Amino acid sequence: MLRGKNIILGVTGSIAAYKAACLVRAFVKKGAKVQVVMTPAGKEFITPLTLATLSSNPVISEFFSNRDGTWNSHVDLGLWADVMLIAPASASTVGKMANGIADNMLVTTYLSCKAPVFVAPAMDLDMYAHPSTQQNLNKLRSYGNHIIEPETGFLASGLEGKGRMSEPDDIVKVLENFFSSRKELQKKKILITAGPTYEKIDPVRFIGNYSSGKMGFALAEACAGRGAEVTLVSGPVSLKTTHPSIERVDVESAEEMYHAAVRIFPSCDVAVLCAAVADYRPERQAPEKIKRERSEAMSVSLVRNKDIAATLGKDKRTNQTLVGFALETKNELTNAKEKLQRKNFDVIVLNSLSDEGAGFGYDTNKVTLIDKYGRETALPLQSKTEVAEKIIDYLVDACPQMQPVEVT
Numbered sequence: 001m002l003r004g005k006n007i008i009l010g011v012t013g014s015i016a017a018y019k020a021a022c023l024v025r026a027f028v029k030k031g032a033k034v035q036v037v038m039t040p041a042g043k044e045f046i047t048p049l050t051l052a053t054l055s056s057n058p059v060i061s062e063f064f065s066n067r068d069g070t071w072n073s074h075v076d077l078g079l080w081a082d083v084m085l086i087a088p089a090s091a092s093t094v095g096k097m098a099n100g101i102a103d104n105m106l107v108t109t110y111l112s113c114k115a116p117v118f119v120a121p122a123m124d125l126d127m128y129a130h131p132s133t134q135q136n137l138n139k140l141r142s143y144g145n146h147i148i149e150p151e152t153g154f155l156a157s158g159l160e161g162k163g164r165m166s167e168p169d170d171i172v173k174v175l176e177n178f179f180s181s182r183k184e185l186q187k188k189k190i191l192i193t194a195g196p197t198y199e200k201i202d203p204v205r206f207i208g209n210y211s212s213g214k215m216g217f218a219l220a221e222a223c224a225g226r227g228a229e230v231t232l233v234s235g236p237v238s239l240k241t242t243h244p245s246i247e248r249v250d251v252e253s254a255e256e257m258y259h260a261a262v263r264i265f266p267s268c269d270v271a272v273l274c275a276a277v278a279d280y281r282p283e284r285q286a287p288e289k290i291k292r293e294r295s296e297a298m299s300v301s302l303v304r305n306k307d308i309a310a311t312l313g314k315d316k317r318t319n320q321t322l323v324g325f326a327l328e329t330k331n332e333l334t335n336a337k338e339k340l341q342r343k344n345f346d347v348i349v350l351n352s353l354s355d356e357g358a359g360f361g362y363d364t365n366k367v368t369l370i371d372k373y374g375r376e377t378a379l380p381l382q383s384k385t386e387v388a389e390k391i392i393d394y395l396v397d398a399c400p401q402m403q404p405v406e407v408t
């Protein structure tokens with residue numbers, strides 16, 4: 001996807017600048033041409049020589065490279081690029097970009113750039129959380145720039161929190177998805193539910209399940225990569241999304257997931273319900289931590305949660321497609337077909353726990369797709385990313401709501 005693409009990589013003054021070397025290397029390996037533009041502060045963190053060597057291109061950081069009157073044209077550079085990526089983007093550069101403070105080569109290039117712009121912020125947690133930074137990032141979003149959210153983790157300051165630049169591999173994936181030529185889902189709105197739900201017993205305990213959310217997240221990335229606008233309603237998971245066309249709605253309980261899904265579904269063409277929703281929740285949540293000393297044994301009375309799938313199946317319009325998942329431990333096909341009918345799915349994806357390497361927690365999965373006419377399509381064991389692509393291929397072929405629309 002990146003072969004032959006011209007990429008401007010803006011590098012600013014952040015400790016994460018060392019990761020720019022990995023980015024340049026990955027882009028070059030994928031066949032892209034890279035022009036690095038650095039701010040003066042960026043050069044304090046990684047040498048231009050390293051990035052020039054890796055990109056086989058002199059690094060630009062000054063308006064005037066020589067004292068002979070020749071100068072670096074930010075306008076030409078802006079026109080040359082297929083994409084501009086600023087990684088790492090410091091708070092200062094984000095602020096300058098948001099407010100048009102063109103006092104260095106990077107920001108002038110940004111202002112001249114007609115290509116899509118991606119920004120991967122990297123800074124300390126308090127700087128990132130500051131309203132000024134957030135306002136600047138929102139301004140960049142409003143200009144149509146794509147923000148690659150930083151991660152939560154260990155920071156150079158020794159503190160832990162949100163502000164760590166997204167890993168180079170993930171940033172590369174974001175650009176690859178962006179340039180993916182398969183845009184057959186453009187103009188489609190897709191709702192995906194993913195992950196487990198947690199049902200609170202008391203402030204520190206819950207009933208949950210082993211779902212990792214990997215399958216749902218892979219589906220969200222696959223749909224967004226093909227041009228869809230995706231809303232991903234996710235239970236508690238430790239995964240992150242990379243594609244800018246995925247809007248993420250984080251929920252905890254089945255009740256919260258139900259309300260989010262019911263609100264979002266009417267505006268969608270397709271819903272794929274991948275979440276492992278708890279069927280029951282404690283009837284009462286103890287307001288304080290339940291103490292061990294109080295009794296020898298305890299029981300928790302459970303009440304049934306609403307069935308999100310059945311509700312959406314009942315409300316489904318004829319121009320909407322509903323796809324469910326089933327995880328069965330016995331009578332798999334019979335149970336899955338019964339579920340498909342009961343919940344009014346158009347297609348159900350059957351996971352089998354009996355297959356080695358498939359199901360909760362694994363990076364691989366083996367599924368069988370069953371449509372409302374009872375037709376079965378078995379897919380081989382493969383990575384969840386590949387399974388997601390195959391499921392989308394199948395849905396694009398089989399479901400009218402997934403057929404490409406003419407984009408003018």
Ligand code: CTP
Pocket residue numbers: 193254273274275276277278279305306307308309310323324325326327339343
């Ligand atoms: N599902 C849902 N809301 C629920 C329960 C399930 O949306 N409260 C969805 C799941 O996301 C999945 C499908 O329904 O797409 C089947 O989930 P599963 O747990 O297998 O079905 P249940 O109806 O809970 O059946 P059982 O637990 O009896 O197998």
